[in-house]
Amino acid sequence: MSESALRPLHAALAAFGHIVDGHRPWPRYVLDVAGWGQLVDALGVRRWPLLGLWADGRTVHVALEDHSAAEFAVASLETRDATYHSLGAARPAAIRMERAIRDLAGLNAVGGVDDRPWLDHGQWRITTPLDAAGVRPAVRRAATDYRFLPVEGEGLHQIPVGPVHAGIIEPGHFRFHANGETLVRLEARLGYVHKGTEALMQGKSVADAARLAGRISGDSTVAHALAFCRAVEAATGVDIPARAHWVRAVMAEWERTANHLGDIGAICNDAAFAFIQAHCTVLRERVLQACAKAFGHRLMMDLVVPGGVAVDLAPEQAAAFAGLAVDLLPPFEDMCRIYDSKGSLLDRTVTTGITPRAEIERFWPPGHVGRAAGAGRDARLVPGYPPYTELSFAVPRFTAGDVDARVRVRMEEVRQSVRMIQRMLVAMPDGPLRVDVPAAPGEGMSLVEAFRGEVLGWVRLAADGTVARYHARDASWLQWPLLETAVYDNIVADFPLCNKSFNCSYSGHDL
Amino acid sequence: MLKHMVRSLFARPVTIDGPAAGDAALRELAAKVEALARRRLGRSLSIREIDAGSCNGCELEIHALNNPIYDLERFGIRFVASPRHADVLLVTGPVSLNMHEALLRTINATPQPRWIVAAGDCACTGGLFAGSYACAGALDSVVPVDLRIAGCPPTPLQLLEGLLALLEASAGKVKAAAAPPAAG
Numbered sequence: 001m002s003e004s005a006l007r008p009l010h011a012a013l014a015a016f017g018h019i020v021d022g023h024r025p026w027p028r029y030v031l032d033v034a035g036w037g038q039l040v041d042a043l044g045v046r047r048w049p050l051l052g053l054w055a056d057g058r059t060v061h062v063a064l065e066d067h068s069a070a071e072f073a074v075a076s077l078e079t080r081d082a083t084y085h086s087l088g089a090a091r092p093a094a095i096r097m098e099r100a101i102r103d104l105a106g107l108n109a110v111g112g113v114d115d116r117p118w119l120d121h122g123q124w125r126i127t128t129p130l131d132a133a134g135v136r137p138a139v140r141r142a143a144t145d146y147r148f149l150p151v152e153g154e155g156l157h158q159i160p161v162g163p164v165h166a167g168i169i170e171p172g173h174f175r176f177h178a179n180g181e182t183l184v185r186l187e188a189r190l191g192y193v194h195k196g197t198e199a200l201m202q203g204k205s206v207a208d209a210a211r212l213a214g215r216i217s218g219d220s221t222v223a224h225a226l227a228f229c230r231a232v233e234a235a236t237g238v239d240i241p242a243r244a245h246w247v248r249a250v251m252a253e254w255e256r257t258a259n260h261l262g263d264i265g266a267i268c269n270d271a272a273f274a275f276i277q278a279h280c281t282v283l284r285e286r287v288l289q290a291c292a293k294a295f296g297h298r299l300m301m302d303l304v305v306p307g308g309v310a311v312d313l314a315p316e317q318a319a320a321f322a323g324l325a326v327d328l329l330p331p332f333e334d335m336c337r338i339y340d341s342k343g344s345l346l347d348r349t350v351t352t353g354i355t356p357r358a359e360i361e362r363f364w365p366p367g368h369v370g371r372a373a374g375a376g377r378d379a380r381l382v383p384g385y386p387p388y389t390e391l392s393f394a395v396p397r398f399t400a401g402d403v404d405a406r407v408r409v410r411m412e413e414v415r416q417s418v419r420m421i422q423r424m425l426v427a428m429p430d431g432p433l434r435v436d437v438p439a440a441p442g443e444g445m446s447l448v449e450a451f452r453g454e455v456l457g458w459v460r461l462a463a464d465g466t467v468a469r470y471h472a473r474d475a476s477w478l479q480w481p482l483l484e485t486a487v488y489d490n491i492v493a494d495f496p497l498c499n500k501s502f503n504c505s506y507s508g509h510d511l
Numbered sequence: 512m513l514k515h516m517v518r519s520l521f522a523r524p525v526t527i528d529g530p531a532a533g534d535a536a537l538r539e540l541a542a543k544v545e546a547l548a549r550r551r552l553g554r555s556l557s558i559r560e561i562d563a564g565s566c567n568g569c570e571l572e573i574h575a576l577n578n579p580i581y582d583l584e585r586f587g588i589r590f591v592a593s594p595r596h597a598d599v600l601l602v603t604g605p606v607s608l609n610m611h612e613a614l615l616r617t618i619n620a621t622p623q624p625r626w627i628v629a630a631g632d633c634a635c636t637g638g639l640f641a642g643s644y645a646c647a648g649a650l651d652s653v654v655p656v657d658l659r660i661a662g663c664p665p666t667p668l669q670l671l672e673g674l675l676a677l678l679e680a681s682a683g684k685v686k687a688a689a690a691p692p693a694a695g
């Protein structure tokens with residue numbers, strides 16, 4: 001182990017390689033094969049959480065964080081023979097990302113833990129669609145051709161579920177192994193809603209690409225559009241008008257509120273307690289109707305645009321929001337009290353679906369999955385972005401890591417978002433809403449807090465200002481694997497509860 | 512809890528007359544759907560929803576149809592878990608090729624007569640994902656479609672309007688003689 005590996009992230013990466021110009025706001029370091037090897041070794045001894053791993057042409061990028069130094073950075077390796085040393089052994093979250101990189105860009109992780117395809121089910125019109133050396137013709141195979149991990153033991157049985165599920169939810173396949181009623185393994189197979197979004201964004205103007213970013217995961221359309229726009233604004237060095245930051249944040253907090261309301265209700269419904277769901281869906285509907293009135297779209301799609309926002313918040317709509325914020329909390333608190341007072345409901349949520357501590361430290365899952373288990377940095381505060389840097393608030397944290405703790409994180413976040421909206425409505429500055437983004441090259445990264453956790457956005461703009469590469473890492477990438485560990489030793493019937501308390505995005509993951 | 516139940520007993524329902532009281536369109540539409548559903552279908556229409564590559568925005572609004580404000584079930588229209596119980600397949604998304612086979616299998620598991628509805632711009636035209644290497648695009652490039660409900664995503668009101676249109680159209684389509692869609 002070299003001594004450089006013991007330095008803070010930036011100093012260590014500077015020793016493994018060299019910094020490049022024009023990557024904002026956090027530095028990017030280019031490593032050679034030896035430097036990448038040093039990084040792999042360092043990951044074995046340092047706790048730097050993995051934030052993302054993706055390919056741009058023949059280059060592999062990894063985004064890392066150093067908690068103790070509050071540093072963020074990207075390290076890159078230009079692969080020569082389309083291979084790179086796998087990070088999967090040191091960072092299990094990298095395993096599926098490496099499988100996705102091979103499917104999309106044709107780069108192979110040497111020493112990888114899992115060589116099965118991930119997003120490519122053998123159905124696309126081409127293979128390796130993001131391969132810089134030229135895409136290849138399709139290699140078709142049966143959609144069902146997939147090796148699930150074997151499980152051996154007496155009395156075990158398999159329960160295959162999906163991709164089409166019983167409810168109105170997104171598609172994915174869950175392979176359960178159960179011993180009687182008890183789950184001994186869950187393995188998810190995802191990729192069913194892969195739409196080739198990242199390839200579609202290539203060559204598009206930032207305005208058109210922003211619309212696609214807003215459809216990476218519909219429930220987080222504001223957050224994903226924000227992640228894209230902030231990455232573009234970082235790449236081009238654009239300062240957007242102050243008011244735009246505040247309007248964006250009002251949208252983002254209503255989005256968070258609406259989603260948590262929907263999920264809290266749905267979790268209770270999965271415990272056969274429909275009463276809370278009925279009330280929560282009414283509250284959610286009020287939020288969406290107010291957003292439609294204020295901004296012209298219930299989910300607020302296409303309103304966060306590069307350089308600012310597409311609509312203003314008119315004074316009478318701000319007043320309507322203020323009224324809604326006042327009206328929303330008392331009935332919501334009633335629901336929280338009912339949740340707290342129902343033994344039959346708590347019996348289903350407390351101690352159900354516990355995320356093991358060791359896995360939390362291996363994945364550092366963002367959002368409510370992390371915060372329910374003592375982790376979960378909030379990107380609004382660290383690294384932080386406007387206007388949150390002007391609004392003090394505490395990140396709710398629990399330690400139990402069970403369904404109940406995830407419900408409680410969400411309840412606290414609803415309260416916090418609504419109060420934050422009230423403060424923002426008062427404190428918002430007046431002024432312009434949007435500036436032009438120059439057509440210029442650059443590289444930019446963003447970290448944005450969506451309702452389910454942090455979204456990482458990374459963009460490389462071509463000389464004409466169009467998108468050469470955009471990568472979005474939804475929080476779900478770091479949460480789906482945890483779901484598999486959380487359901488271990490739970491009964492099959494509690495899976496829906498565990499799943500809903502996570503509510504990972506399929507589309508946000510499959511892209 | 513008890514307090515809430517008692518309050519619910521005496522409160523006016525939130526459905527239509529509640530927060531959306533000003534929404535004449537919804538009230539009028541609801542009445543039409545109800546009358547038609549009763550006449551044509553003897554108060555039952557079962558919908559199986561299939562996400563064929565949606566961004567999940569469409570699902571959020573389809574979910575909203577079940578909230579107490581829109582309360583779809585009072586029209587006798589309900590979402591069912593199995594395609595074998597369905598009259599209508601409500602399909603969202605630009606038919607991601609990874610979902611293609613599962614979609615066809617679900618359609619084939621749905622007994623005739625059945626109606627296939629494309630919900631959302633993606634299912635209607637491929638939306639922003641048209642032309643992707645990973646999507647078939649418009650639903651009707653894969654299976655004949657009986658109705659398209661545009662919108663990204665369509666609002667619950669637009670979805671209700673669409674279902675009304677379907678009920679109207681179904682008048683001319685004798686159930687037993689429905690043309691078999693050439694699925695799969």
Ligand code: SF4
Nearest residue numbers: 566568631632633663
């Ligand atoms: S129509 Fe719009 S909301 Fe619906 S799946 Fe497509 S992009 Fe998402």
